[in-house]
Amino acid sequence: MMALPAFRLMKPVSLTEALSTLAENPGALPVAGGTDLLVSMKQGLFNPTHLVDLKGVPDLQRIDISEHGVWLGACLRLSELRDHSEIRRRYTALSEAANLVASPPLQNRGTLGGNICLDTRCWYYNQSAFWRHSLGYCLKREGNICRVVPGSKRCYATFSSDTVPALIALGARVKLAGWHEGALTEREFPLEDFFVEDGIRRNVLRPGEVLVGLRLPPAQAIRSGYRKYRQRASIDYPLVSIAVALRIAEGKLENVRVVVGALASAPVLAVETMAVLEGSRPTPDLLGRAAEFVTKRTRPVKNQASSPAHRRHMARVLCRRLLEQIVMAPGA
């Protein structure tokens, strides 16, 4: 086994304590389940001086469901989301996505916030220190070139979270908290605005800032689902993923949201597909036509198993199949 580098583990019991600890230690990183971060630390991708364990902060474990919507604390375990009967019934896509993250043991350990803040992934990055030294480093870590797109000035590492496409499709808003001059700061905005199309920066989280939770709007008969393409039936990160949420009113599709994962450095709203579907009466032909546009704004590169062309193809197939399944399903 690779050795975990030394760090100091801090165990705050309140959000303010967690934020102030992070603020006082610029080399610190927050950790929850650790299923992504600890592996990366062993590979020498992160070398924090301190890890601030958020699992002891009660505020972050909360889940509230009411007619006004849902509050999901960042430290909820993925298995809790997967198994929550109300989430499964009303926000199906989220439950399905949580069920498809890695494997059940990792779902028991990994958290919602961790899955949202998941680092972008690339063949040339998620490797041991020896491997990266042997090949030469890359833009994302220690180097100055991209190994996938030679000549590129930006990093194309892949956005790989399963829950995020589902959450964006369901209209989630994200809440962040920080510590500024001894006081708590907060901001909240749509989850899609949290991500940036840059494999290195990947999101707008500021140093010391923590994702505290998500707000979902009332479900109101929303129909949703999530599909994931991977080589094996478990464990693997997505090669492509699709989340869809929509309502059907008087035979027409409304509030259609289609989100593509793993085909860019950030989740992609398939606005062309959404435009074709919005307000239309769903027919097999229409759903197929809409799905054809789903990869329009994606830019997969050869940094994973399977070719970019095949991953695009799979996005279209999964999108059409998911739309058919959601539209055909008995009314929500």
Place this chain on the structure above:
Amino acid sequence: MSREFQWIGKPVLRIDGVAKVTGAAMYTDDMRLPGMLVGKILRSPHPHARIRRIDTSRAEALAGVKAVVTGQDAPVRYGILAVAEDEYPLAVDKVRFVGDEVAAVAALDEATAVRALSLIEVDYEVLPAIFDPHEALIRDDVKIHEETRKANIERKVSLSFGDVEAGFSAADHVREDTFFKAAATHAPIEPHSALAQYQDGKFTLWSSTQVPHLLHRTLAKVLQMPAEQIRVIKPFLGGGFGGKGEALPLEFAACLLARKAGRPVKITHTRAEVFLTHRGRHPMHMKLKTGVKKDGSITALQFESLLDGGAYGSYGVVTLYYSGQLLTGPYVIPAFRFDGARVYTNKPPCGAQRGHGGVQPRYAFEVHLDRIATDLGIDPLAMRLKNAVEPNTRTVNELRITSCGFKECLERSSRAVSWTERRGKLPRGRGIGIAGGFYISGAGVAIYFNPMAHSSVRIEADRSGRVTVFCGASDIGQGSDTMLALVAAETIGIPPESVRVVSADTDTTPVDLGSYSSRVTFMAGNACHAAAKEVRNRVLSAVAEALDVPVDRLEICDRVVGVPDNERKSFTFAEAVALAESRGGPVCGSGGYTPPNLVGSYKGGGVGPSPAYSFGAYAAEVEVDEETGSVKVLRLAAAHDLGRALNPPAAEGQVEGATVNGLGETLLENHAFLDTGQHASPSLLEYKVPTALDVPEIEAILVESIDPEGPYGAKECGEGSLHPSIPAIVNAVYDAVGVWIHELPITPEAVLKALRKKEKP
């Protein structure tokens, strides 16, 4: 004496089962010795380079570092095969793949050892590298090993049997196909681990090895010490599959460091190092040409193989020979020609992996055979039955076939999937396929030439009623210790749970060559049977004297020795042993097994012969999604002729495990490299071993042909059972969607590509 078996053929609990499931079992990495240091290996970042200079002074000066060793500490060449001694424990003059071992350090803790590695300065002269075996065949300007006469060819082989030309002339139909099977690796859950101790001028090495004896010999050679001063012990071992089947650099490095530091040193590989150590399945390019009569009978077969060997020889010459030699069954091949070559490339060395040598050609031949059947309009099952080998025959390359349940395997696996009713008649996207195979029950020739037994067993009984079996065989998880307990128990007549097994310790156990070539049940089983008979006879003879009855009236049953149905004329087993002990000295038995001389009358005739062959035929059912290209295996009916199932659940476990291995190699696993030489997927996340969810229902069908020479009629079970699984799946894909896949693994993209190609006129 004929009697019902008391334990053989019935489920027996593994003797190490409780220790394993409770976590009490000590694996090498679980061990700690006083003063033990942590060892780490420095590896080459270059695929091919000359070492100009190594400066270890900064590493040695680091606080906490207790020893640093390089190739100069043991510049002795070795190799598992005498014909291919092309490795050094640590690189001496050159490195030949990314990950090749260069130096090693021992330090007080792991962090210090890792830091010390970064302080070793190696001055490399980077050389051009070769990754493509076709290039390796012809490039003379780049020499991976100076010794190769032409380009980078380690070995070429040409063998011909029967009249091949006449065979093709007599054929009504001749078909040629080419195939490629990508590399795969063992991926054992336990990473390699070695703990060395040097005390009073003697070495003790605890290591995760499949071959304690061969490791023992190689250590003596490399460390330049008498073998009697070295002890090798194999603790519990968590999976080998061939990857721990030869002496490996970490074992030498641990010893060299322990001697230099004067303290015990343990080296455990990281997962990435397990992938770099490799010694797994050779990528193989294959060309086949077969002639057949209209009725499907085969007239001649011509086979060419090109093996991409990686940087060192390992078992490769044997792999090369097996690739051809094991194609002459399980079908009657009247004439056969084989041309093969193994080349060096700048990648981790390939070697032996479960099903060694036969897996790739078996895939190619069985798919090729289905294509011929399709050409002729013959049902693939009928084609196989027509050509199936019969018991007590010889193949064209002189392999002696004794027991053979191949036809029964074909019949039972095909029946399990209702072949006649369903083949070619399922809805599009759904299909069934069948394939055969056969494999050796141990190599007939030892890995190094010697006239001694391939396996030896010593058994002692004591007055407590305890029986202890001592044997060098290495239980690597396949359950060979339980097999020894079972054979001893059955033979003596006591329950398996009163047998203790001491195995795989070169100080205390007699030699067994090791766990490779699927030899242990057959060879160690036979040796154990002979030793147990001797113990039984000693006990019976003492009891016969005490009771004053002839020996042949006595039985040992349920820990009671005596005249059946006569309580007054009986003893407990413990009392009986005490009687035997009273005759003076311990109650011992010993036995050895040496295979009959079956070597062919031609050069190369030593690779392929075995005292017995297993046979198998598997039927697969698949579902192919024509839009995504994904192949889902729904079911595998795996019929394997293992002679006799000594312990049926253990045998079923072997068949199921091998089948899953085959499924992984068919659909997922590819041990691939970047074009700069780095391993493309050195982790269990990216190297795609099937998960439980990827594995279909497997029906293990145990076919018993009762081998005349096997222990209680048993033959091999763990390796041959891999062979048919791959082509059965590939042939089922054809039945489902009408395309043949000639390259493995079958990716969804390859299926889509084949489907598109087929659509075109």
